[in-house]
Amino acid sequence: MTGNAGISLALLFLLVSSLAYADDAENTINIFLGSGDLAGQRAAFDKIAASPGKYLPLVRNRLASIASGQLKTTEQSRSLDRLFYLAAFIKDKSLVSPIEKLWKDTDFLPDYCVYSCPIVFALTIYATSDLWTPPETMGKALDRHEDLYAEIRTASEISLEPTPYKDRARGPGIDTYLEEMANKPERELIEKAGPETQESRVGLAAAFQLAYSVSSSENLKDLYWLAIQEPKPDGACEGRWAIYIAIYRAEKAGRMGR
8 A cells, every 4th residue: 555545544434434523523512402212312322421512512503593583483382491591501602692682682582481491591591601792771572671680690699508498389289399398308309300301390390399498400401401301391381480590609609619
């Protein structure tokens, strides 16, 4: 084999390897965003979490395509929610610009997430992580415009102490379940709040208890998984809100080295 032939074969091998690498990353993102297989989706999330830099360009391109109108999105979807949650989990400054553009765009799904908005959540994570500063003034044409400023205040000022009982949810439909969850360890609460729990009130009570009690960043990835795998939210998005609060607590704990 001549020297030039050896170099050509080496370059060909590198090209094939890089294409396979790119195809694997694209496939993993597609499974994460759209697969109906829970185990496969979790495996995809674990791969992304282990090497976020590998998937960063794909996430950035997806967000930029939506923000520029190249990728048409006509209705709310769980895959869209998951994309914003993944961007929040990765926390890279290059992802902020398209998210901010979508937040400001009054033509982008104006009825998207009236309550507990994934766009607002993602920007709140970036703002409280000192990776982005919201504009000082912003019109309030959509609920999500006003909600962001309130959400940033909530996440910034949140206490890591257990929520006082007087400030906790109460009611005849959930009191019994809240009592059952009150003394359970965090790992069990995450399991109960997860997608495999069939009784919705059990899952909601577990989510509330996480919102009241998370005080470390130990289970941050699994808290994001709860948001990513959230079942179809109810009208008021109470479970989604509770998971957001739990994540805000865990993120703050992480910034404090806890």
